[in-house]
Amino acid sequence: MPKFFIKTYGCQMNERDSEQVAHSLVARGYERVGHESEADVVLLNTCSVRDMADQKALGKMGMLGRLAKERPHVVFGFLGCMAQARGASLLKDLPHVDLVVGTQKFHRVADYLDELVTTKAARTECAPYHSKRAMDDLRFSIVDVDEEVGSQSTIRDQQLMPGQATAFVSIMQGCNMHCTFCIVPQTRGAERSRSIAEIVAEGRDLVLRGVKEVTLLGQIVNLYGRHEFPKIDNKSPFVQLLESVNEIEGLERLRFTSPHPIGFRDDLIDAISRLPKLAEHVHLPLQSGSNKILRAMHRAYTAEKYLDLVERIRRARNGVAITTDIIVGFPGETDDDYRQTRELVEQIQFDNAFVFRCSPRRDTPAAKSPDQIDEHVKEQRNQDLLEVVNKSNRRILEGLVATEVEVLCEGPSKTNRARLTGRTRTNKIVVFEGNEELIGALVNVRIHRANGFSLYGTPVMR
Numbered sequence: 011m012p013k014f015f016i017k018t019y020g021c022q023m024n025e026r027d028s029e030q031v032a033h034s035l036v037a038r039g040y041e042r043v044g045h046e047s048e049a050d051v052v053l054l055n056t057c058s059v060r061d062m063a064d065q066k067a068l069g070k071m072g073m074l075g076r077l078a079k080e081r082p083h084v085v086f087g088f089l090g091c092m093a094q095a096r097g098a099s100l101l102k103d104l105p106h107v108d109l110v111v112g113t114q115k116f117h118r119v120a121d122y123l124d125e126l127v128t129t130k131a132a133r134t135e136c137a138p139y140h141s142k143r144a145m146d147d148l149r150f151s152i153v154d155v156d157e158e159v160g161s162q163s164t165i166r167d168q169q170l171m172p173g174q175a176t177a178f179v180s181i182m183q184g185c186n187m188h189c190t191f192c193i194v195p196q197t198r199g200a201e202r203s204r205s206i207a208e209i210v211a212e213g214r215d216l217v218l219r220g221v222k223e224v225t226l227l228g229q230i231v232n233l234y235g236r237h238e239f240p241k242i243d244n245k246s247p248f249v250q251l252l253e254s255v256n257e258i259e260g261l262e263r264l265r266f267t268s269p270h271p272i273g274f275r276d277d278l279i280d281a282i283s284r285l286p287k288l289a290e291h292v293h294l295p296l297q298s299g300s301n302k303i304l305r306a307m308h309r310a311y312t313a314e315k316y317l318d319l320v321e322r323i324r325r326a327r328n329g330v331a332i333t334t335d336i337i338v339g340f341p342g343e344t345d346d347d348y349r350q351t352r353e354l355v356e357q358i359q360f361d362n363a364f365v366f367r368c369s370p371r372r373d374t375p376a377a378k379s380p381d382q383i384d385e386h387v388k389e390q391r392n393q394d395l396l397e398v399v400n401k402s403n404r405r406i407l408e409g410l411v412a413t414e415v416e417v418l419c420e421g422p423s424k425t426n427r428a429r430l431t432g433r434t435r436t437n438k439i440v441v442f443e444g445n446e447e448l449i450g451a452l453v454n455v456r457i458h459r460a461n462g463f464s465l466y467g468t469p470v471m472r
């Protein structure tokens with residue numbers, strides 16, 4: 011049977027989509043391999059959030075053109091957000107690409123590949139006996155970037171690795187917020203949610219297969235179900251979902267990402283205070299500390315409201331970690347706007363933050379603004395803000411030295427295979443000595459030191 015390789019760019023949603031595709035291919039008898047050179051099918055699951063992500067995937071596919079010459083039977087495909095945004099135009103400059111599948115059609119990939127693998131193999135076998143023209147006539151590609159009703163319910167299966175204790179569950183697709191810098195509403199479409207029953211069934215199945223921690227995924231996760239399901243007892247559909255998943259027997263930890271400050275209401279704060287499986291970590295995108303820039307971004311909250319929300323979350327759950335996303339260099343961002351962001355970040359003392367330089371995306375209002383910021387200024391603000399974030403990160407990690415933390419062991423450390431690694435409930439990475447029997451288990455670890463973004467310690471045996 012054919013062998014496939016899939017490379018994923020971008021966020022956790024993309025990782026989850028790739029696992030769905032991998033599962034459907036394995037179910038058809040395809041074999042997953044770890045490198046493109048061994049594969050008969052090479053898929054790039056792409057991201058479009060920043061220009062750099064687009065360029066990386068395009069560059070990679072360009073380089074794969076060499077492999078296409080050496081192994082003409084290999085099928086090449088683009089999946090996901092960039093495929094959705096660019097569609098058939100991707101075939102123009104990259105003639106070896108056979109397949110372009112958008113974000114609502116991952117469940118069709120296996121069918122399309124069956125067809126392409128067979129055709130391409132036949133074509134390769136015939137090649138010595140036919141002219142180039144005749145071979146070009148035989149060439150065909152498949153492009154499917156159409157919308158599909160119900161596609162949010164098609165991301166529901168995944169392959170688990172031996173000992174895998176954490177898994178993502180996609181609860182909704184799309185976003186209706188239209189932040190002026192973001193291409194996601196174009197690539198992922200409008201908000202559509204799965205039912206609570208479907209999501210809980212997937213969670214139960216994962217737990218039966220050994221998973222202990224589930225992360226609920228959505229572009230705007232806390233607004234889950236707002237178009238489909240009613241509030242009950244003043245609880246949003248998202249809080250109802252959290253309560254139901256919290257009830258799954260054998261599940262130890264529950265996370266969600268990424269919420270929007272809008273829609274983070276009292277019922278959700280209350281859920282954070284009372285649902286025991288909900289891990290003490292909230293990733294809450296800030297984007298800017300300047301009200302003028304927030305307005306221009308079409309983020310319908312103020313810096314004051316954001317700060318108040320952080321304080322309410324911190325009061326609701328002792329020791330909760332708060333992380334964020336921030337964009338610097340949004341069109342029109344003055345030194346004073348940036349200073350307001352910096353001051354708010356210093357005041358909040360985030361556990362960690364992803365800081366991005368604004369990357370204008372095609373067809374977004376931000377890209378059309380005449381007030382673009384010089385790349386050099388963006389870079390300076392980026393470096394400056396990273397220093398502020400790294401300082402609070404270091405201080406918080408150092409505060410954990412000489413304490414004991416609960417770690418869900420995920421496997422060998424990437425940098426030193428002789429050690430194990432996992433995450434605390436507050437999502438801190440911990441590296442520790444231990445044997446492989448601990449993989450997939452909850453382990454208490456005594457922290458000895460903090461270095462970079464990781465903690466180091468020894469398991470506590472009782």
Ligand code: SF4
Pocket residue numbers: 185186187188189192193194195229230270
């Ligand atoms: S809420 Fe998030 S996904 Fe939706 S438009 Fe804004 S940044 Fe993009």
